[in-house]
Each structure stands twice: as structure tokens, then as C-alpha cells.
Amino acid sequence: MKKLISLLLIVMMTFSCLCLSACGSGEGKAEDTNDISDALPVHVSTDKYRSYYHIWVCSFNDSNNDETGDLQGIIDKLDYINDGNPETDTDMGFDAIWLSPMMVSDSYHKYDVDDYMDVDPEFGDLETFDRLIEECNKRGIAVILDLVLNHCGTGHEFWKKAVAEAKEGNFDGYAKYYKFTDGLPGAKGWRQIIGTNLWYEGQFSPEMPEWNLQYEGTRDYFEEVAKFWLERGVAGFRLDAVMYMTDEETDGTEFLNWFYTTAQKYNPDVYMVGENWQGNSQIYDTYESGIDSQFAFPFATSGGNFAVAANSSGGKTLASQLMKYDENSAKRNPDAINAFFLSNHDMVRSANYFAGGLNYQKMAAAMYLLAPGNSFTYYGEELGAMVPVGYSENDAFFRGAMNFDEENPSGIWCTAGAEQEWPYGGAKQQSADPDSLMSFYRQAIRVKNKNPQIARGDITAVYDFGLTTICAFKVEYSGEAFMVIHNTDDENPCEITITEEMLNEPNIGGKLYAMTQTQMQSKAAEGQQAVTASVLTDRVLKMPPQSSVVLVDTSNK
Numbered sequence: 001m002k003k004l005i006s007l008l009l010i011v012m013m014t015f016s017c018l019c020l021s022a023c024g025s026g027e028g029k030a031e032d033t034n035d036i037s038d039a040l041p042v043h044v045s046t047d048k049y050r051s052y053y054h055i056w057v058c059s060f061n062d063s064n065n066d067e068t069g070d071l072q073g074i075i076d077k078l079d080y081i082n083d084g085n086p087e088t089d090t091d092m093g094f095d096a097i098w099l100s101p102m103m104v105s106d107s108y109h110k111y112d113v114d115d116y117m118d119v120d121p122e123f124g125d126l127e128t129f130d131r132l133i134e135e136c137n138k139r140g141i142a143v144i145l146d147l148v149l150n151h152c153g154t155g156h157e158f159w160k161k162a163v164a165e166a167k168e169g170n171f172d173g174y175a176k177y178y179k180f181t182d183g184l185p186g187a188k189g190w191r192q193i194i195g196t197n198l199w200y201e202g203q204f205s206p207e208m209p210e211w212n213l214q215y216e217g218t219r220d221y222f223e224e225v226a227k228f229w230l231e232r233g234v235a236g237f238r239l240d241a242v243m244y245m246t247d248e249e250t251d252g253t254e255f256l257n258w259f260y261t262t263a264q265k266y267n268p269d270v271y272m273v274g275e276n277w278q279g280n281s282q283i284y285d286t287y288e289s290g291i292d293s294q295f296a297f298p299f300a301t302s303g304g305n306f307a308v309a310a311n312s313s314g315g316k317t318l319a320s321q322l323m324k325y326d327e328n329s330a331k332r333n334p335d336a337i338n339a340f341f342l343s344n345h346d347m348v349r350s351a352n353y354f355a356g357g358l359n360y361q362k363m364a365a366a367m368y369l370l371a372p373g374n375s376f377t378y379y380g381e382e383l384g385a386m387v388p389v390g391y392s393e394n395d396a397f398f399r400g401a402m403n404f405d406e407e408n409p410s411g412i413w414c415t416a417g418a419e420q421e422w423p424y425g426g427a428k429q430q431s432a433d434p435d436s437l438m439s440f441y442r443q444a445i446r447v448k449n450k451n452p453q454i455a456r457g458d459i460t461a462v463y464d465f466g467l468t469t470i471c472a473f474k475v476e477y478s479g480e481a482f483m484v485i486h487n488t489d490d491e492n493p494c495e496i497t498i499t500e501e502m503l504n505e506p507n508i509g510g511k512l513y514a515m516t517q518t519q520m521q522s523k524a525a526e527g528q529q530a531v532t533a534s535v536l537t538d539r540v541l542k543m544p545p546q547s548s549v550v551l552v553d554t555s556n557k
């Protein structure tokens with residue numbers, strides 16, 4: 001059983017122009033009589049279950065025209081992410097942010113930290129950071145920081161002192177923070193200090209010397225770092241490179257558990273999500289550390305479960321994969337929170353996964369946004385940002401400038417020449433179009449915010465209805481039952497029966513369509529009327545191609 005939540009602030013929807021039921025523009029109102037989604041309140045999260053927006057700081061928004069995104073730039077765009085008013089639907093509705101590394105570092109990516117307790121001057125200062133937290137608090141947005149505890153940068157004070165001491169044969173001082181050997185060790189990823197026979201561990205690069213995580217001095221320092229940021233109001237951390245936190249003595253989970261319980265001293269509700277880019281079994285293993293989440297890498301990337309299901313109309317397989325993942329992570333940590341996403345800063349942009357274009361992108365978006373747990377949306381993904389052809393091998397090309405307005409490009413750059421393509425235009429262009437990818441994201445997040453039990457519950461059953469194209473799973477939370485159903489068929493509507501065994505009194509609690517009504521009409525067989533909306537009549541649910549429905553059991557209401 002996952003942690004009970006307190007939904008302290010429940011705001012009733014009084015706003016009449018919410019377009020959930022109108023997102024397939026112009027559909028018949030008469031068919032919507034069994035749709036209770038408009039009556040459901042939007043829940044404002046006060047716990048660890050959130051829809052995250054992943055911001056690559058230097059590419060998001062530049063406040064001072066130096067062609068580098070910065071913290072003030074993020075403050076200036078917070079109303080895009082969440083304006084803090086649940087009654088408006090003009091913002092995206094994300095209620096948490098993951099900031100890419102913003103601590104002091106020489107590199108553009110800042111994954112080699114030279115000072116863990118300050119903001120890189122390119123991005124601002126601590127005063128600006130504190131204002132960012134304050135402005136996020138006003139809007140109900142939680143902020144987590146990207147924290148790199150596996151290695152530091154070669155400009156770190158401890159590393160500079162360690163090298164100087166080690167060269168003099170002193171391994172009892174700062175050298176203890178790192179791992180040195182005299183002579184080349186058998187293991188891979190060790191680097192030589194030029195002009196000596198000393199080697200140190202640096203799996204990623206010579207510029208990223210690895211911390212000795214077993215040394216108590218390192219842990220004291222990390223405790224200071226955690227305290228420093230948690231006391232400034234951050235909600236937690238995205239932990240970089242957890243699969244490398246291994247050595248002869250430990251598989252890394254002991255260290256992660258230590259860091260998690262230590263951070264809880266400064267914020268009992270601290271949230272942590274680990275980057276462990278491996279298969280299911282290694283991810284389940286890392287859940288044993290006790291930290292809340294591990295990114296669900298097998299569901300991400302172009303070959304991951306979401307993209308495959310959307311591209312191949314393979315809904316049934318996806319339902320089983322989701323249930324197995326949900327069950328297995330909970331076996332290793334009863335409080336596990338799934339962390340689903342399509343892409344991140346180390347991957348080709350997710351829009352590149354879908355040769356079929358917009359409808360497939362929407363289908364995949366509904367799949368990960370409406371899955372139990374937390375969702376992570378990489379900035380620009382909600383607009384369909386793409387990596388230009390031929391640039392898929394360079395990380396910088398996954399990290400180009402955000403496009404708030406096609407007519408007024410920002411001109412900020414992470415590295416020279418890296419630029420995303422925006423086939424559907426920028427945020428300003430998409431915001432007004434109810435059929436845009438951006439509008440679809442807003443609607444999907446809203447459906448999740450109106451049905452908060454989906455994020456917090458457990459998948460207790462899957463149903464295939466005899467169709468390989470249907471992804472249907474039951475979620476149970478605190479005595480309430482829900483069903484999430486995706487019709488991944490890109491040609492055909494479906495007609496399925498919801499039995500009493502599944503839900504006592506099913507009712508539609510939110511629905512989404514990838515296709516516009518015009519597209520659905522054109523796909524209808526000659527002489528037949530296209531199914532243009534999801535309709536539930538006497539337990540028979542009709543759904544258009546590439547559509548999603550949340551069913552609520554109203555028998556307890």
C-alpha cells in the first residue's frame with residue numbers, strides 16, 4: 001500500500017471553458033452526458049506525487065541577453081509552467097521542476113561540479129535562487145536539483161588539494177575523498193595524473209574524478225550539501241549516475257540509503273529520483289536503497305515500451321509491462337513511486353521517435369502522463385521539439401533553446417550551433433490551437449490532476465478485451481478503483497464492455513483524443529459514421545482510434 005496522501009487544498013472547478021470534452025473540436029455535446037470529468041475538482045498536490053517539468057537551465061530562458069538561459073529567466077516563465085491558479089487552463093499544469101545542474105562548474109552541462117554550495121555565475125546567484133524557490137512556492141511547484149555525487153570537477157577545492165598532497169606522498173588528508181592507486185589498476189575508467197605514477201578513478205572523463213563514497217569525510221561533506229539546499233527550500237534531488245556508485249565494498253544501494261536517510265533529517269518529505277540507465281532488474285535492485293523513485297529507462301527512448309506501443313498499436317503488451325513494473329518496484333520498496341518519461345537530456349528528442357507524427361506523439365504522451373507514479377516531461381517535448389537529421393550523436397543537440405514564440409526566437413545556445421527543430425511552432429503558436437500537442441499535454445495533465453488516485457495507486461489488474469491494441473489497467477487507491485484505457489489502434493475505433501468485476505458503476509472521468517474530428521471522419525468506413533468521441537452506454541464503451549479514457553467507479557460516491 002502506497003503512502004496515504006493529504007489533499008489539503010481541493011479547489012472546485014467552476015471554470016466553464018475547460019476544453020477536455022471539446023478537444024476533438026466540435027464533437028457532439030449530446031454524447032457527453034455520462035462524462036463527469038467537468039465536475040471533478042482539480043487537486044493541488046501536497047505530497048511527492050507530481051508532474052515534473054525537466055528544465056535544461058542554460059537553454060530555457062535568458063533574462064539578461066547574454067545568450068545563456070538563467071534562473072531569472074525561469075522565474076520569468078513560471079506562469080507558463082504553472083500560474084498557481086487551478087481554475088485557469090492556460091498554463092501547462094506541471095507542479096514540479098527538475099533543474100539540470102546549476103552549481104558552479106566550468107562546463108556548459110555542469111555535471112562536473114567545482115562548488116556544490118553556490119549557483120554558477122552564468123545562471124545567477126543564491127539570492128536569485130531563493131527568489132525562484134519563493135515564486136515556485138507561490139504556485140505550488142516543487143523544485144528538485146540535479147545532484148552529482150558520483151564525481152566532482154577538477155576545479156573542486158578538495159580535488160586540487162588532494163592532487164597536491166598525493167604528489168607529495170600524503171594520502172591521509174584530502175586524498176581520502178577520492179580513490180588513488182599507485183600504478184595502473186586492473187579496472188577500467190582509471191586516469192593517470194600526468195608526470196606521476198598515480199591513478200584515480202574517473203569513469204566518465206579525466207575531468208570527473210570520482211568521490212570515495214565510503215570515506216566518512218565525503219559523507220560529512222555531502223550531508224552539508226544536502227542540508228544547504230534543503231534548508232533553502234528544495235523538495236529533493238535527482239541523483240546523477242547512481243549505477244556508477246559502486247566499488248569493491250558496495251553495490252551503491254547502501255550509499256543511496258545513507259544519503260536518503262541523512263537528507264530526511266533536514267526535510268522528512270524529501271523526494272529523490274535516481275538515474276540508473278539499465279534494465280528492469282537493475283532498477284528494481286536500486287529501489288532497495290529506499291529512495292522514492294528510479295527513472296523507468298526501459299519505457300523511454302525510441303525503442304522503449306511507450307514508443308513501441310504507440311508506433312505499433314501495441315496497447316495490450318504495454319499494460320502488462322506497466323503492471324509488472326509497478327508490482328516489482330513495490331516489492332523492493334513498498335513506497336516506490338514510478339518515474340515515467342519519454343526522453344531526457346541524454347536522448348534524441350522524443351518527437352524523433354514517431355514517424356507517424358502528431359497523433360502518435362499524443363498517444364505516447366497520454367501513456368506516460370496517465371501511468372501511476374510521477375511523469376517527467378523534458379522541456380520542449382510538450383511542443384514536439386525535434387533533433388535535426390544527422391545530429392543524433394551529439395548530446396548538445398538534445399539541449400537546444402526553448403521555443404516560446406516562433407516569431408521571436410530566443411537565440412540562446414548551450415553550445416554553438418545546437419538548435420532544435422519545431423515542426424509545430426512555438427508555445428505561443430500552439431497555445432491557441434486546441435488540437436496542438438501543447439494543448440494535448442495541458443489536457444492530459446489536467447485529467448491526471450482531476451484523478452489524483454491514478455498517480456498514487458497500484459495497478460491491480462490488466463484487461464485486454466480480446467484486442468492487442470487495447471491498453472487497459474485497473475488502479476486501486478485507498479478503496480477507490482479507476483481504469484485507464486488507451487485504444488492504441490491508429491485506424492479503428494473499439495467497442496468494449498466494462499463488466500461489474502472491473503468497475504461497479506463506471507463513469508468517464510476524463511478523456512483524450514489524438515485525432516481531430518476531421519481526421520476521424522476521414523477514417524470512417526464508407527456509409528458508416530466515425531466514432532468521434534468516447535461514449536459509455538450501459539457498460540459499453542466506444543472509443544475512437546488513438547484515444548484515452550479514465551473510468552471512475554462512482555458506486556462509492
Ligand code: CA
Binds near residue numbers: 065
Ligand atoms: Ca543569461
